[in-house]
Amino acid sequence: MEEPAPLPPPDDGTARATAHFAERPDAELFYLAQHAARYPPAVGAAAVAELQRRALVPVPAAPGPPPAPAPPAPAAGWGPALRALLPSRRFWATPLLLGLNAAVWAAMTASGVSATDPTGHELARWGSNVSSLTLPGQPWRLLTSVFVHAGATHLLLNGFSLWLLGVLLEARVGAARLLAVYLASGAAGSLATLWYHRGGINSVGASGAIFGLYGLLLTLLLSKQLVLDKFDRRAMLGLVLYLVLSNLISGLSGNVDNAAHLGGLLMGGLVAAPLALVGLKPVTE
Structure with missing residues (x-):
């Protein structure tokens, strides 16, 4: 040229x-x-x-608005989990359940019931699941027994499990869904107890409801509603299965109601959890 x-x-x-x-x-x-x-x-x-x-070279694009600031990284450590003990607009089911369990135990203790070793008669007066009373006459015991515990150690063990599972699950499924799975699984565990112990039983505790939350977590993982990479998914599945199996094995000896565990797990994993996940969007980590 x-x-x-x-x-x-x-x-x-x-x-x-x-x-x-x-x-x-x-x-x-x-x-x-x-x-x-x-x-x-x-x-x-x-x-x-x-x-x-003449449209022979491109016209530079007009500068757009500045990019939105990235959301703050989640706080590390125990801070978020400890704050989860306090109810908020989006997180209230777990604190509510923890509070109800603690309030029932405190009321029992204030009324003169032993804080560490209540008698079977005392537990029955406070709503335990008793074969001769629950069905057909007092079916409300299927749920009240979930909030009654046989002493402070029993309460603390179940409360700690509920706290950890609640912190993990409620943010992902919502408070109402978690509460529904908890109550349905607790009632299912009580029914399984009555069915298995045909000779009579006086049962208390939140184990069936807590195993229902294990079932909910397993459903989240297996359905991939909880978005994790392959390594983290396998690690969490392994941890949940270990906790479930170790609790069931420990229930083979001692005063532990494995029927309630299995009833709650089946309700949480096979019935309540799939219903609770209808319309639920995956949540990224």
């Missing part, structure tokens, strides 16, 4: 240069745009503007 003839010096800046270059051929304008450093700034600017007007 031949070099164009020398241009007359620009007179009054970019406006005059623009009018002049409206009549110049494309090749000349491209040359001027590529060698703008050789000429006054108004010449190069006018050449580029004319090329843009």
Whole structure:
């Protein structure tokens, strides 16, 4: 391509240069745009503007709004879990359940019941699941027995499990769903206890409801509603299965009601949890 003839010096800046270059051929304008450093700034600017007007070079996009600031990283450590003990607008089921369990134990203790080793008669007076009373006459015991505990140690063990599972699950499924799974699983565990112990039973505790939450967590993991990478998913599945199996094995000896555990687990994993997950969107970590 031949070099164009020398241009007359620009007179009054970019406006005059623009009018002049409206009549110049494309090749000349491209040359001027590529060698703008050789000429006054108004010449190069006018050449580029004319090329843009002819749609031969792209027009720079208008600057958009500044990007939104990234959300703050979640606080590390025990802070969020400890704050979860306090109810809020979006997180209230777990604190409510913990509070009800503690309140029933405190009321029992204040009434004169032993804080560490209540008798079977005392537990029955406070709503335990008793074969001769629950069905058909007092079915409310299927749920009240979930909030009655056989001493402070029993309460603390179940409360700690409920706290950990609640912190993990409530933010993902919502308070109402978690509460529904907890109560349904607790009632299912009480029914399983009555069915298995045909000779009679006096049962208390939140174990069936807590195993229902284990079932809910397993459903979240297996249905991939809880978004994790393959390694973390396998690790969490392994942990949940270990906790479930270790509790069931420990229940083979001692005063532990495995029927309630299994009844709650089946209700939580097979019935309540799938219903609770209907319409639930996956939550990223």
